[in-house]
Amino acid sequence: MADGVRFEGDLAALPTHGFGHRSITWWGIIGFMVVEGMFFALSFAAYFFILDKEQTWPPAPLAPPDLLAGSLLTILILLTEIPNSWIKRAAERYDLATVRKGLVVMSAAVIPLFVLRGFEFASLNVSWTDNAYGSVMWLLLFLHTTHLVTDWGDTLVLTALMFTEHGKEANRFVDTSENALYWRFVWLSWLLIYLLIYWVPRWLP
Amino acid sequence: MLCLLLLPEAALAHAGHDHAEAPGWTLAPSVTLPLAITLLLYGVGFARLWARARRGRRAMRRDALLFGLGWLVLTASLVSPLHEAGERSFTVHMIEHELIMLVATLLLATAGAGSMLLWGLPAAARRAFGRLVHARSIAAGWGALSSPWVATALQAAALWLWHAPALFDRALASEGWHVAQHLSFIVTSLLFWWTIARADARGSAGVAAFCLLITACVGAALGGLMALSSSPWYAGYAAMGMTPLGLTPEEDQQLAGLIMWIPGGIVHMGAALVILYRWLKPGEERHAVSAE
């Protein structure tokens, strides 16, 4: 072991924040997305594992879920990407006014999703206690609903935060950008779940 | 090469399309023509560039070898009796798909054949193509497609969707759908391997390795479900009864799933390890000598 130290450079000029993979928040969000992606992937595997043993899907005499509520939600959740991208871009150019407006829009835009989600549970045509098919349908919808709730909670807190003095801190803009990234994960994962809940039971004989 | 092209003629003379007989060669123009044109374009482009190249002929030779191998594997899987045998056994069909998606397109993508094929075009067509590619909307679309994430998603979607019973049975029943199936496998896996190779070359080795990991999982999940399933998914194969390999339809499907799962996973893992190795190699010697 060498004694003493040799000064080799100075870090004082470095910035104190960065977007995307330069930011620790991004790595945290990616980590949680992978964890939750695994939850989804394994639930999908469970879905197919149960499906594989059945003669018909859904098991007779059950009817597949009704399409209306879920399809409306799908359209609406895709539309939320418009304000979401708007917020992300605004955050990355530190446009506080736009971020504030966008976050308010986004917080409001999620509310109709919850209403539709309520109707979705009602349109599954099966209870979780009926059989494993019902259990796995409810599981998929429930897992996704928890993501809606948590991201909405995040967005509400962030909205409140951006209206305080803390909204001016550079790292809050990073947080806003990463929150928008997480929302993309929420709707992307929904597209797959939508297929599994509503369309696979219709496609299979 | 020429004798290879002549061989099928001879084979065709003997083999019919009756399932009781040995599987024959597939010489539908929808398959052979594109293959032949690709080879022709590459040959012309190679000759033109070879004449112009001052340096880098070694790399060109290596690329041409990779391309030639990839083309051969692709042609062999699509044209040889393997293809027809695949219509009677899911396992053989899976081997054909795996050869296409794991071997042929990997070789073709690493051969970096794009510029050669472009140079194979007549000059006017080449310039028109150049203008087209640089058009703003096309460039943007291409930019999105060439992301390894998008390519991974596309390939995964192609893999899963085509294995949905309705679609797979359709591909079994009609030659047109079958060509569409193979074409989408070729295009998506070519795109996948190409973006992986490019990401690796541009220093995004982590992204490349991660996408390989996801792809391995996507294939493993599908293959695993097949391997563990005890009921045949596809009416087309189930109706045929015992396969020529002496397997029941469900065993045939299990074996197909295992081939997708385990050798498929090993190829993706191997690719990820190769990427990682190349990335670890520099700096390896830079250890301090022990201060004792």
Next chain:
Amino acid sequence: RGRAAGTERGERLARTALLGWIAAVVLGLTVLTVGSYASERRVSAAIPARPPLEVQITANQWWWDITYKNAVPANELRTANELHLPVGVPVKVTLKSNDVIHSFWIPSLAGKQDLIPGRVNDLLLLPTRTGQFRGQCAEFCGTQHAHMALDVTVEPVASFRRWQQAQLAPAAPPSTPLAQAGHDLVMSQQCASCHAIAGTPASARFGPDLTHLASRRSIAAGTLPMTRGHLYAWIADPQGVKPGNNMPYIGFDSAKLHAVVAYLQGLK
């Protein structure tokens, strides 16, 4: 410097050796995999896919329900916890479970196979030598997993036939007044609501079939050897002998116990 150069040389040598080592390991594992494949095929190829004898075994917490299949329903033989097999005759064992997952394992005859509720598994056996063996549940199945054994007898075909004929017969009627009293107790008390004794009104299937109980080697799935004293102990205090099992405490006084044991001992 000199030492560094020596290290360099050593390292190069070690790297070459590493490649050789990997090759050797890969080769060794390949040989073992192929060997594993070959022995698996050899074991299964020895037995025809449709053997002449089929036995259905249904596992319960913590005993084995055994039925020898027959095309004629009247010739289906039902017994419990003791399996007899003719030597040299391939047998297909069909495995089911009534409650939790168990595993059927007779180490001297074959590897194990699970009995899973909702599924049916098969195991093909070919006993090649006569003798008495012990089978045991190999998947943890609850409190008395340790006492879920199976007595196995592999015998010549002729004696197997004799055993089969004897087991197909209905239960022996009570031969003494004491046994008659025991018979009446068994029929009138809880016993008959769980157990079956062919030729008597007792026909419930929740517990082991008792028709030829006294002909078996042990009591309570291999927990105790079949003796008068053990039968007595078992009926007097089933939870003391095999804690947690599903046989209830009946509360017979000693006179009734004597009678019941006398009857059961007659069920040869």
Next chain:
Amino acid sequence: MTGIARDGEALKGAELEGRLDRTWRPAPGLWGWLTTVDHKDIGRRYIYTAMTFLILGSILSVAMRLQLARPESGLISPARYNQIFTMHGTTMMFLFAVPVMEAAAIYVIPLMMGTRNIAFPRLNAFSYWTYLFGALLLWVGFVLNVGPDAGWFMYTPLSGPQFSPGKRTDIWAQMITFTEVAGLAVAIELTATILKFRAPGMSLNRMPLYAWAILVTSIMIILSLPAVALCSGMLIADRLIGTQFFNPFEHGDPLLWQHLFWFFAHPEVYIIFLPATGFVSQIVETFTGRPVIAYPAMVLAVVATGFLSFGVWVHHMFATGLPRLGYDFYTAATMAVAIPASIQIFCWIATMWLGKPRYATPFLYVIAFIVTFVIGGLSGVMVASVPLDLQFHDTYFVVAHFHYVLVGGAVFPLLGALTYWFPKFSGRMLSEGLGKLAFWLIFLGFNIAFFPMHITGMLGMPRRVYTYPANMGWDGLNMLSSIGVGVIVLGGLVFLANVALTLRRPRDAAPNPWNAASLEWAAASPPPPYNFPHVPVVRSATPLWEQGPLPVMTGLRVDDRELLITTAIDARPDIRYPSPEGTIWPLLSAIALAALFIGSIFTPWAVVIGLAPLGVAFLAWFWPKGSPTAEPVIE
């Protein structure tokens, strides 16, 4: 930028250290103990807690060995015995092995990376409390006689509502949820720390092998823990709200449990083993005085092991009646795991051959590891073969196999690593005499206890039986195993005595007492709260073996907690990043979460009611404190 104090030529030495100490030191007293977010504090208490569970788990194994010493022993009732072996497996896997590997990494990795704290330090504190509450839930349940009793693998339907009524299994399943939250949080922290907090110059290909092992392990945890969380969630839903996932009579399937469970539990073995290979690599490097040869091969072996471990869960299910065609594929895939493992073994042995080994206690553990692990690996190759496995599965042969793999492959390296890093943790060197005595007792005791189990297994003795009949030929071997466990206990006591006696001595360890090469040895022993006064710079894979003084970079803030973020691959300096202060909210959040989880065992409404306090606690945790002017503001 004026008025901000930074280290540099003008501010160094004792004055710098004093000011950094004021900035980074946790609050004094009990409050500080509850609010600290220092990775060393959290790591140390994680290690202590996990080692406590090692001791508790070992006490259970002593109880089992007493019962099994003689046939038909009536010492322990079957109901109690089943609880004991369930608790032994659960404690060792979920409360000891995985947490202790994460715990050691929490302590060592930030130091080894040359940074001042772990990424997401508050999450780290939260993770510890969550783990602690989950562990307490399980053990308080056991003490109150509501301990789980359906095996650590909890096969359905035995663990389902019909065959395991009562709360025992619910407690087990909810404990899984706790440890899953804790484990995933730590895995994400470690991944981020390794990828973003490395010292300038420590490109990934100069990273110590231990860090590679932890990186791969963390990613494996992220990918595999969701499987057990999902299936334990399904189990609890089956039990409490009437779902039918595992009910074969309502379209469910008990095998779904096994697939999901082993999809986690097989990689888990490697989650335990890979960090241990990291320990071994560090110890071999230090005690042979040269880097482990073929660094790229070592890294690839770790990555390949991680990858392969996800493809072979099915080999735990050979007896369940899987399609037979798959057998040979699963056998081949399982055997393939032996290739990367043997590459690592080869590289260590070659390094010892080429280097000059010093036979100190940590190095002895490494040799014991190699011997034991090779035996365990060979018996693993045996059970990979289906026809053999169908005989060995669920017998004492398998018990012997995985104890050779897990004790030999993970606990020996762990004890070696604890001895190795003890001077760093405590500032004191453990006694070599007592250390070697403990080593020999543990090593010999282990082999006396577990080698005979190979034979009892081959003689047909099944696992998980509370007793066995006499005259099966198992009696003497079982007695021998029980005696062996006694010898291990003796060794463990000597190890503990060594630690206790050493801790009573004054501090005497230099920063780098073993002449090791990695950065944690550049910090003082024990390290101050800020770890390093300046940011160390790395020029090779063995920075402390470089000639001359340690190169450093300056310019981080001294009056505020700040650390350096570097780029993920090349470790170029990128961002100065604020590191959070200590706070009570992670603890309060963990309490709220514990209330929710434990309440949910009794009523599903606890989930609804419990969300409110949890939300408040999380809000208070994440809400920025202080005046915004402390950081640059965008106007």
